[in-house]
């Protein structure tokens with residue numbers, strides 16, 4: 397797997413990352429969602445450099461301008477709930493893409509330290525030979541990304557797979573790497589040290605789904 401950690405020493409991305417982490421600022425849900433969306437735009441822009449391009453002639457009122465445009469058939473798939481604002485950010489740039497949505501949540505069945513991934517809802521177009529962009533802002537243990545990719549398999553074999561995530565833990569990235577083939581790309585904005593005993597990323601930001609949309613009752 398090609399891992400592209402796009403964080404840089406100095407860039408505007410740092411502002412958005414710092415605001416989603418900051419326990420005072422992150423409480424503003426609209427700003428939290430908008431920051432995830434802005435990060436999705438930046439990650440999508442970086443990913444766009446790895447698409448396939450063809451030269452196109454554009455007619456202006458005064459002449460013709462030649463430019464390379466991406467020709468990939470893109471399917472944006474995001475993992476509910478927290479993936480929704482990330483999806484919006486990607487869709488802002490890849491506005492003609494097809495879209496898929498899949499639900500996955502970590503269900504703590506017996507105790508807070510163990511969970512299973514529940515996939516309940518899946519809406520997906522044909523993936524055969526398409527460019528699949530699978531987005532989830534948090535890559536903690538990596539189990540949600542692996543479970544969702546498995547659930548997408550009956551929809552066809554994509555030509556290429558790009559994973560998009562905002563914050564990942566080293567351990568989960570290792571798990572994902574062992575389940576995706578070596579041609580897969582991971583685009584990520586920050587890689588953190590570790591997971592705590594409940595599988596949360598440390599320092600991370602807390603619960604991305606709750607921060608974006610409010611707390612939910614445990615089922």
Ligand SMILES: O=P(O)(O)OC[C@H]1O[C@H](OP(=O)(O)OP(=O)(O)O)[C@H](O)[C@@H]1O
Nearest residue numbers: 477478501502535536537538539540605
């Ligand atoms: O890498 P993992 O250990 O699988 O954890 C990451 C998952 O956790 C979050 O979802 P969550 O279960 O909190 O659901 P939510 O989006 O509905 O809050 C996040 O959006 C990922 O899907």
Ligand SMILES: O=c1cc[nH]c(=O)[nH]1
Nearest residue numbers: 536596597602603604
């Ligand atoms: O740190 C984490 C891990 C999983 N899901 C989140 O929202 N945050």
Ligand SMILES: [Mg+2]
Nearest residue numbers: 603604605606
């Ligand atoms: Mg959550």
